[in-house]
Amino acid sequence: MATTAQARKTRPAAPSKKKVVASGPTSATYIYKGLDKKGNRAEGEIEGSSPAIVKARLLKQGIRTKTVKKKPKPLFGEGGKKVKPADIAIFSRQMATMMKAGVPLVQSFDIVAEGLDNPNVRKLIHEIRDDVAAGGGFGQALRKHPKYFDDLFCSLVESGEQSGALETMLDRVATYKEKTEALKAKIKKAMTYPIAVVVVAFIVTAILLIKVVPTFAETFAGFGAELPAFTLFVMNISDFMVAYWFHTLLGLAAFAFGFKELKKRSNAVAYAVDKYILKLPVIGEIIYLSIMARFSRTLATTFAAGVPLIDALTSVAGAAGNQLYSNAIIKVRDDVSTGIQLNTAIRAQKMFPTLLIQMSSIGEESGALDEMLEKVAIYYEDEVDNRVDSLTSLLEPIIMSVLGVLVGGLLIAMYLPIFQMGSVI
DSSP, X not given: OOOOOOOOSSSOOOOEEEEEOOOOTTOEEEEEEEEOTTSOEEEEEEEESSHHHXXXXXXXXXXXXXXXXXXXXXXXXXXXXXXXXXXXXXXXXXXXXXXXXXOOHXXXXXXXXXXXXXXXXXXXXXXXXXXXXXXXXXXXXXXXXXXXXOHHHHHHHXXXXXXXXXXXXXXXXXXXXXXXXXXXXXXXXXHHHHHHHHHHHHHHHHHIIIIIHHHHHHHHHTTOSOOOHHHHHHHHHHHHHHHHHHHHHHHHHHHHHHXXXXXXXXXHHHHHHHHHHTTSTTHHHHHHHHHHHHHHHHHHHXXXXXXXXXXXXXXXXXXXXXHHHXXXXXXXXXHHHTXXXXXXXXXXXXXXXXXXXXXXXXXXXXXXXXXXXXXXXXXXXXXXXXXXXXXXXXXXXXXXXXXXXXXXXXXXXXXXHHHHHHHHO
């Protein structure tokens, strides 16, 4: 429904502008301009299958259209931002809130979509809404978008539909996505700061080697004396950077892209990389704790949703985020399928902490496995948070030392010949 501005005696009414949403299996977005019942200008966007249908729909709303034309597509690909996992988490929470409030499912999609700024997220929600409005299931509609909704997400929603507890299941899914994204944010926080500072340090060093050192080299050329070995070493690096800086940059970019693709396509490479990442000092410990938190959180969510333990472990293996532990979880699943208890199967892998094993054992004996795993997940999520804060404090002096060695070393190399001349004189 279009919203019109209230007429005022002192000044003319401002034109109303609102996006009107209408479902349709082959709908497109149209831009319209016209007049409302009070004669005020009305313009905005509406979705429909054809201009004639759009005009008829607007006429029912009291808007006499002057122009209706299809909204042009952006010149460079899709407009708006990308659909991020954080957007999916927000979508999950808002859908859970709408369902709790008793809003019908199809109407909930429209309300949630209208409250989002990202046009690509709105488009995604509209596509899901159209599939559900056409008679399809919510879970089936989500499975048509595997790029944004993984198998675990779809399975939980389908489980909620089948059990008649979609409202409760959406709340659990929303909590799971929020906790997962919060954990990812903590890991990024631990990695982003030191990486950003080191990258800036190397950029500054490269600029000094390419722009500043050659100036000193021209000055040293007139000395007629032998330069210190350290200065010659830095000048040789500078000559190489001046001659091949573009090739070096291109080579690093190609290596990074090739390594990323190789890790994505080769399980052996992914296994080796994930294995050695866990051995890194400090960072490896944080990643290990995050894997344990993700394992506990995912298994608690799926098991509480009524998913059989074997199927739940399959979902957990896919969400582990580490090839080493994905393989270990698959082995745990295979052992559980033969009748072995979960805590025994976990202990046999010798890769999981004692706390997780003991809490799993208590949960199996008391029949409250999901609650015990939830407590384990909270514990490890808090541990990750504490380790990230400690890492930031620890890395600051290390980063300053790296900056001092890089920049200070270049300055010493350039001024060392001048100091030697001064001592000779």
